[in-house]
Amino acid sequence: MFDITPGRTLVEVRNLKMHFPIHAGVFRQRVGEVKAVDGISFDIYEGETLGLVGESGCGKSTAGRAILRLYDITDGAVKIDGIDISSQPQPDLRKMRPTMQMVFQDPQASLNPRMKVRDIIGEPLEEHTSMGKPERREKVLELMDAVGLNRDFANRYPHEFSGGQRQRIGIARALALNPKFIVCDEPIAALDVSIQAQVVNLLEDLQAEFGLTYLFISHDLSMVRHIADRVAVMYLGRIVEIADRETLYSAPKHPYTQALLSAVPEPDPWIEEKVERIILQGDVPSPSNPPHGCNFCTRCPQVMDICRSEEPPEVEITPGHRTACHLYSNS
Known part of the structure; x- marks a missing residue:
């Protein structure tokens, strides 16, 4: 807690x-x-x-x-x-x-369709932290665990997910920077x-x-x-x-x-x-x-x-x- x-x-x-x-x-x-x-x-x-x-x-x-x-x-x-x-x-x-972060209404419109899930969740870490690539990759997988997404889906694109799963991706992205x-x-x-x-x-x-x-x-x-x-x-x-x-x-x-x-x-x-x-x-x-x-x-x-x-x-x-x-x- x-x-x-x-x-x-x-x-x-x-x-x-x-x-x-x-x-x-x-x-x-x-x-x-x-x-x-x-x-x-x-x-x-x-x-x-x-x-x-x-x-x-x-x-x-x-x-x-x-x-x-x-x-x-x-x-x-x-x-x-x-x-x-x-x-x-x-x-x-x-x-x-x-x-301060935001979770948007439409998970399909708020996720870049050309980016893989690992890149979507990891983008804030790349922009705002000095994490190395291995550390960033592990943090992305931890965030996927936190929101209930299978780690094996990290290389998939947003269109391969359901609406609820896409919203979980958006939540994971919002949580990336604590x-x-x-x-x-x-x-x-x-x-x-x-x-x-x-x-x-x-x-x-x-x-x-x-x-x-x-x-x-x-x-x-x-x-x-x-x-x-x-x-x-x-x-x-x-x-x-x-x-x-x-x-x-x-x-x-x-x-x-x-x-x-x-x-x-x-x-x-x-x-x-x-x-x-x-x-x-x-x-x-x-x-x-x-x-x-x-x-x-x-x-x-x-x-x-x-x-x-x-x-x-x-x-x-x-x-x-x-x-x-x-x-x-x-x-």
Whole structure:
């Protein structure tokens, strides 16, 4: 078991914004911007898994990439292991890459089809370490053992593997440099249901063995409930609620979180019959033209006049349980 410091903050995100410019016309003038991530703040503690959930297009994956500085962020601050990486130029960030890694959503698209598995997993070692070839080869085989891949497959190409095996290759590559923090960007979304549990169990086993810290991005709320210690709910570029797993799933406060959780299927048919679905009206607004006030005001079943004019403040309901909603701002 890897020794970690309980409660130590490993990742700090403050008012992170990721806006993409919109250009139009003959001269490609900037006419607006897509506010994919619009001022999110949270901490991730060492050794924990923070689940980031929300419907498609809410900015989850963009947030994960921005936190790792795969994008040059628009505004805000990101600290990983005490080092501010918000404004560092990309060449300087290269030194930080061993600390922070990513497991991508589509294992087929994220692996080079022209490279053998041993080269894919070994590439980070070649780029960031001074290991000799024999030492590197042995490390690759150890990583394949760690993620449950047969050593005999080291000379095969990605197309010779199943989806679950390809995702294991991606996980092995992410582990190669002994990172502290891994962003898992919907790592099971492209996999068969029968394989999803295997990959999630693998991630949990590796976390226990190596003391990893995860940001687990997903729209599968039942899987997030299984793997996450705390959960943040995102809507249209903003975090609307964050709490520990049991609190969020048993007592959600924000109307969007309530609607999101009401859509989760219940395996017990007797309970399923009694579940009241919260059906949201209308479509998700465009992130290039979000509503005034609260982003959720156009679809919220409990909307008030103040919601349409003022952005809701973040309120701490109980220790560690925060929500951004006017229903609680005066209580």
